[in-house]
């Protein structure tokens with residue numbers, strides 16, 4: 174009898190503990206979405222944070238309603254500014270954006286032999302890229318041990334992330350879209366205001382700063398800024414999701430640099446990655462990989478700001494009358510030697 178009673182008490186005790194655990198567990202699960210939501214809503218910036226406030230007493234040149242550069246277009250036909258030297262006042266624009274307390278996330282990938290480009294990329298960025306503004310670089314590499322020590326300025330920081338190696342350079346280049354989509358979705362909401370995604374085989378030579386910020390930002394490719402649209406190297410096969418017919422197209426954009434607000438770049442990376450996967454399922458790869466999909470995206474989701482080829486020039490020594498300042502260049506490389514495949 175006593176034995177039976179104690180057995181029942183023990184059973185009841187374990188029952189309670191079990192119930193408690195189940196409760197805790199379900200409760201934790203049901204809490205998760207709430208917590209995530211709280212973090213995001215807490216960090217969303219209010220519209221007034223983006224107001225273009227200027228300080229009394231700031232001395233700068235009077236802007237003109239009449240005079241501008243006449244050798245280049247400072248605006249697209251959908252009224253997005255095109256940023257060229259001489260279209261903005263660095264003193265004024267820096268002072269306005271200083272008041273917004275921004276963080277610019279910047280991603281760069283260096284897999285395989287491309288780690289050799291990191292030193293020049295990072296050192297030159299520290300000299301010219303968003304100087305005086307908060308920058309968080311996210312560097313994705315399969316060889317973290319090869320990341321050089323580069324001294325970061327006070328408000329710039331670098332996070333290194335290990336990613337698996339890949340055998341095809343095309344897969345590395347296209348795979349960036351998937352990693353970027355996840356990074357923005359999972360981590361950046363409470364971390365940054367804007368993002369730029371850059372090729373690593375590049376180098377800064379001049380200012381690249383807040384004049385480049387916008388909701389959705391594309392960089393005009395240095396080889397095609399003066400070409401007619403039917404000569405752009407868009408994907409021309411209708412079977413690909415990146416297809417653009419010969420009579421359509423605005424500009425040809427580079428895949429080596431794009432950016433904007435987290436929300437807009439998230440949508441861009443997600444869409445391009447989805448489109449590339451449809452192509453894979455249909456056994457087709459766009460002629461210039463994610464760059465082709467990016468161009469398709471920009472055609473039907475117009476960028477709100479365009480950066481002139483000053484923001485991705487061919488080579489520091491290559492000249493063109495319209496390029497008054499070279500800010501960022503693609504560096505010459507031996508593709509056959511540096512890539513894992515043809």
Ligand SMILES: CC(=O)N[C@H]1[C@@H](OP(=O)(O)OP(=O)(O)OC[C@H]2O[C@@H](n3ccc(=O)[nH]c3=O)[C@H](O)[C@@H]2O)O[C@H](CO)[C@H](O)[C@@H]1O
Pocket residue numbers: 281282283284285286287342345346371372373374394427428429430460461462463464503511512513
């Ligand atoms: C100037 C320009 O418009 N560049 C684009 C162009 O060729 P690119 O010749 O510039 O392509 P690329 O060889 O630089 O590859 C793009 C990027 O992928 C990364 N990477 C690539 C290979 C590798 O082994 N390891 C590695 O880390 C690295 O960050 C590199 O900068 O077309 C590519 C897609 O076809 C991309 O759209 C590039 O952005």
Ligand SMILES: [Mn+2]
Pocket residue numbers: 372373374429503
């Ligand atoms: Mn490149």
